[in-house]
Amino acid sequence: MDRHDIPLCPISRTAVFLGSKWTAQIMREMLRHKRRRFQDLQDALVGIAPNTLSHRLKLLEQSAILEREFYENNPPRAEYVLTEKGAAMGKILAAMHEWGEKYE
């Protein structure tokens, strides 16, 4: 067995998850608005590729940080809603913001 099999501690898993390039910005946007459409997020996150956004949203949904609501109209509509677990991440983002303000 090699080192890939050793699981990270909870705090590191949180850090690694949030540290995936776009995740913090997605969360900032969701914390501000509570509910956002795919297109809104893509507009807000200047430079993100749609497949990347889609992938991160899926992971956020799997972690129960967001919930996806899909309406099969024409055109279709998808909305992502912040859960309580997701909203609780606000403190982490706030701490990062405060630190960044002071030291960067």
Added chain:
Amino acid sequence: MDRHDIPLCPISRTAVFLGSKWTAQIMREMLRHKRRRFQDLQDALVGIAPNTLSHRLKLLEQSAILEREFYENNPPRAEYVLTEKGAAMGKILAAMHEWGEKYE
């Protein structure tokens, strides 16, 4: 110009930096002890390769989160010391810990 050139916002840079696999654990160790030797860290971070630890420490030093003190004895001794900027990251780690406790 492609999307690689677009700089991340400060909060995302912080997240990405901390999200590098071992960085949160290094910081947890440094926040606990304020001052640690290379070997101490390698022992505490079970599974880390020395080149990886060395690399992360260099980046932490470049960001002025740690300072390196090197003594050319035989055997040599290196100590890494938490700066004020580094100590201020404690709030971020604490927020992650609190969130992890409650939701994971």
Added chain:
DNA sequence: CAGAATCCCTCGTGATACTG
């Protein structure tokens, strides 16, 4: 509009061996 499919490429990490 909200993605899925594909291909490509970089970067962080890891294994291992070596040095002053």
Added chain:
DNA sequence: CAGTATCACGAGGGATTCTG
């Protein structure tokens, strides 16, 4: 002890195209 030197690999991200 405290690293450096290589080599290699896999995952995440990006560019682009396509669809219901």
